[in-house]
Structures are given as structure tokens and as C-alpha cells.
Amino acid sequence: MWQADRANVNERDLKLVEVLGTGESRVDGKFLSAASVERLRQQFGVPVEEFAVILIGKDGTEKQRSQTPVDVAVLFRTIDAMPMRQQEMRSRQ
Numbered sequence: 001m002w003q004a005d006r007a008n009v010n011e012r013d014l015k016l017v018e019v020l021g022t023g024e025s026r027v028d029g030k031f032l033s034a035a036s037v038e039r040l041r042q043q044f045g046v047p048v049e050e051f052a053v054i055l056i057g058k059d060g061t062e063k064q065r066s067q068t069p070v071d072v073a074v075l076f077r078t079i080d081a082m083p084m085r086q087q088e089m090r091s092r093q
Helices: 006-011 034-044 072-080 083-092
Strands: 053-056 062-066
Touching: 006 072, 053 072, 072 083
Parallel strands: none
Antiparallel strands: 053 062
């Protein structure tokens, strides 16, 4: 779904960070080191046995968390309702 809606992903300046329990973890397709994976798990409190979708704002803070997959349309609506995104959309008009 992420790749299918690449235009909307790019418009919102999103990065997909996949931190996996097994296999190669990635940021936008580029591999993460084991140390980086561990730092992310500690920073956001996600044990290796748990699933989490975490929306991180441009300010580096957690904006939303889900224990189940999130539809990209719902994700886009959530982002579009945020004050910084509202400001970005107004400045483009």
C-alpha cells in the first residue's frame, strides 16, 4: 500500500522505518544496523515481540501509536489534520 500511493507519501515527506524482530530492518529500503534497531526499540518502547505502528512528527515526537496495521488513507487524514501539515498546505496554495 505504501508503494502504491507514493505521490501522497512524498507529498507528506514520510519515511517508512521497518524495525523487524527477525530479518533486515530498513528505512525507506536502506538497511539499519543492529545498534540502530536497538536504539529505536528503546527510544519508542517497542519490545522485539510486539508489533507497533508509530507516527513520528517532524519534531521527533510520537504523534500516534497503533498495535495493528494502519490504512494509509487513515494515516494521511491524521497527518493532514496536524497543525504543521495544515500550515504546509496553506503555504502551497
